[in-house]
Structure formats: C-alpha cells, structure tokens
Amino acid sequence: MVILQTPKQFQQYRRTIPHGQSVGFVPTMGALHAGHAELLKRSAAENQVTILSIFVNPKQFGPREDFQKYPRPFEADLDIAEACGVSAVFSPSVADFYPDSFSTYVEENALSKPLCGAFRPGHFRGVTTVVLKLFNVVRPNRAYFGLKDAQQFFVIKKMVEDLNLDLEIKGVPTVRENDGVALSSRNRYLSSEERERAPMIFKTLTRARDQILSGADPAKVCCEQIAVLEQNGFRVQYFEYWPQGRVLAAAAYLGITRLIDNVLIETTKQTRVSEASPESTI
Ligand code: AMP
Numbered sequence: 001m002v003i004l005q006t007p008k009q010f011q012q013y014r015r016t017i018p019h020g021q022s023v024g025f026v027p028t029m030g031a032l033h034a035g036h037a038e039l040l041k042r043s044a045a046e047n048q049v050t051i052l053s054i055f056v057n058p059k060q061f062g063p064r065e066d067f068q069k070y071p072r073p074f075e076a077d078l079d080i081a082e083a084c085g086v087s088a089v090f091s092p093s094v095a096d097f098y099p100d101s102f103s104t105y106v107e108e109n110a111l112s113k114p115l116c117g118a119f120r121p122g123h124f125r126g127v128t129t130v131v132l133k134l135f136n137v138v139r140p141n142r143a144y145f146g147l148k149d150a151q152q153f154f155v156i157k158k159m160v161e162d163l164n165l166d167l168e169i170k171g172v173p174t175v176r177e178n179d180g181v182a183l184s185s186r187n188r189y190l191s192s193e194e195r196e197r198a199p200m201i202f203k204t205l206t207r208a209r210d211q212i213l214s215g216a217d218p219a220k221v222c223c224e225q226i227a228v229l230e231q232n233g234f235r236v237q238y239f240e241y242w243p244q245g246r247v248l249a250a251a252a253y254l255g256i257t258r259l260i261d262n263v264l265i266e267t268t269k270q271t272r273v274s275e276a277s278p279e280s281t282i
Contacts, residue, residue: 001082003089007097007137010090014139021048025140027131030054030091031071031185032080035175039144042172044085051138052081053090055097060126071185090138097133105129108162112155115249116260119237127152128159140167148174148182150247150262174261176202182261189257197232198259201250204228204239205263209248212241212265222248241265 004010017023024043028036043050054077061067074091081089105125112124135143145153157169174182180202181187181195190198204225211221218241226239234252242249242262249262 001078001086001089003078003091005091005093005096007092010088010092010137013088014137017049022141023047023049023051023139025051025053025134025138025143027053027055027134027143027145029056029070029185030077031073031188032077033175033183033185035146035148035183037080037084038175039146039172040081040084040086042170043142043144046170047142049087050085051088051090051140052086053134053138055090055092055130055134057126057130058094059098059129060123062120062122065120066186066189071188090134097130106132106159106163108155108159111151111158111244115151115238115240115242116251117151119251124152124155128155131156132159132163132165135165135167142168142170144170144172146174147171148184148261150245150249151242154245180206182259184259186257186259190254194254194257197234198254200229200232200234201252201259201261202263205248205250205261208239209263209265212248 002013004013024047026036026039026043040050040052054074056067056070056072058067061070078089106128107125108128112128117124145156147153153169153171159165160167160169176182179199181198182202187195187198208221208225212218222239222241226236229236229239229250229252234254237251237253237258239250239252240248245262246264246266247262248265249260251258251260253259
C-alpha cells in the first residue's frame with residue numbers, strides 16, 4: 001500500500017495504473033471504523049484497485065463545529081486500510097489541497113437545501129467542492145458512499161449527473177452496532193451515559209417508519225417521535241420524511257455530539273428494489 005500526500009504525487013501514481021484496471025474510490029475524513037471498512041471491502045471486491053482518501057475537509061465544517069478536535073488516528077487508519085485491500089491512500093494537507101489562492105467552489109442547489117443543509121450553511125458546498133477535487137485527482141471509475149449520510153449520497157449523485165462526470169456512484173447500507181447505533185467517527189465524543197441513550201435515534205426512526213407504512217400521518221408520527229427524543233434529553237434539529245431520498249431522516253444533539261441517522265421508507269416493492277441495490281434509488 002502506498003501513501004501519497006500531494007495532489008501531484010498522487011497524479012503521478014495514478015498514471016502508473018494500467019488503463020484497463022478499474023479504480024474504486026472511498027473518500028473519508030479518517031478515524032476509520034467498520035462502516036468505512038465496509039465501503040473499502042465493497043470497492044476492493046468490485047475493482048482491481050482501491051483508493052482511500054483521508055482528508056478532514058475544513059470547508060465542510062461550520063465556524064463553531066468540531067474541525068480542530070476531529071479525531072485523526074492516522075496510523076490506525078492505515079492498518080484498517082491495508083486489511084481492507086487498499087492499494088493507495090491519498091492524504092493531502094490542507095495547505096496542499098487549498099492553497100491560499102483557492103477560489104473555485106461547486107454547489108448543488110436543490111437536494112442540498114433541506115435537512116442538514118438548513119442547519120449547516122455551506123456544509124454541502126464544502127462537500128461537493130472537496131469531492132469534485134478528489135474525483136479530479138483520483139479519477140475513479142466507481143466511488144463508494146455510505147447511505148448513513150443519505151443526503152450527501154444524493155447530493156453527490158446529483159453533482160455527478162449535472163456535471164456529466166464519468167463515474168459510477170455506489171451507495172452502501174449503514175453499518176450499525178448491535179444496539180442499532182449507526183457507526184460514526186463522532187460516536188467517540190459520547191460519554192458512556194450518552195452512549196447508552198444513543199440507540200433511541202434508530203429506535204424512534206424505525207418506529208416512525210413502521211407507523212407511516214401502516215398508514216399513519218407522517219407529520220403526526222414525526223412530531224410524536226421528536227417529543228420522545230426530547231423527553232430523553234436529545235435536542236432534535238429535524239426528524240422528517242425526505243421524499244427526494246425516500247428516507248426518514250433525523251439529526252439530534254446528545255450533549256455536544258451531533259448525531260444523524262435515517263431509514264429507508266418506501267412502498268414494499270420499492271423497498272425490495274433499493275435494499276437489493278441501494279445505488280439505484282435515484
Ligand atoms: P466520513 O469519514 O464520516 O466523511 O465518512 C466517509 C464515508 O463513510 C461516507 O461516505 C460515509 O457515509 C460513510 N460512512 C460513515 N459511517 C458509516 C456507516 N456507519 N455505515 C456505512 N457508511 C458509513
């Protein structure tokens with residue numbers, strides 16, 4: 001496994017990959033866990049070469065968010081990458097990726113507006129900008145994204161479609177702990193007492209999904225589940241059905257930690273289709 005730091009170094013390496021070999025790409029901010037590993041394994045199974053990027057992207061963090069304290073366990077990440085069959089890791093510095101003169105941004109203007117977009121101004125602009133830059137450096141045939149960040153997945157798919165990028169975007173189902181908590185690099189911020197309460201997000205989402213699928217009014221169901229979360233000390237930002245992604249999605253603070261999660265909510269036929277092939281949901 002090779003580790004490349006500057007975009008130029010990576011581009012030199014990229015030119016050594018033979019033309020016929022397919023390149024799978026998993027962009028991350030590091031602090032890898034079993035969710036990231038699932039994306040990497042999927043890429044390694046479907047491509048001859050798998051590239052991992054590790055870059056904590058300052059442009060997707062708000063001024064009061066956790067950019068500085070975001071975990072950066074680089075050596076442990078390399079061990080996981082190696083075990084998952086990664087061929088090369090691209091890990092640029094902020095200065096190399098965004099020199100002071102940097103002045104070009106890319107923005108999706110529809111799917112990025114509700115949900116997280118409403119509470120994190122500029123977040124998706126930072127995501128699409130960094131992902132497009134990474135795509136240009138890595139030039140993958142396929143790129144893998146977690147459906148845990150469902151809105152991000154759909155925004156990136158839309159950017160790829162709108163800008164005619166020649167690659168496939170693959171969605172990978174959310175990897176969870178046994179108690180339902182979606183794996184996230186930010187779970188390590190939770191105190192042990194908060195961690196015990198964390199499964200409530202997935203529980204309320206699945207309860208709401210089941211009620212909606214049995215015919216209950218989505219707005220009423222969501223209100224009830226927001227109340228349940230708030231009674232248990234969560235500060236809910238949103239808990240709503242997002243028709244564009246056909247997901248029921250939630251974001252809530254537990255202490256200082258912001259957690260997001262979602263569940264697919266579709267008719268029986270659609271659920272079967274998207275569970276078999278989540279990348280075909282748009
Ligand atoms: P991050 O490092 O948090 O930016 O995540 C990098 C990629 O891993 C994104 O495509 C995420 O959606 C995906 N990811 C994060 N957590 C999970 C999870 N629990 N299950 C599946 N994919 C995940």
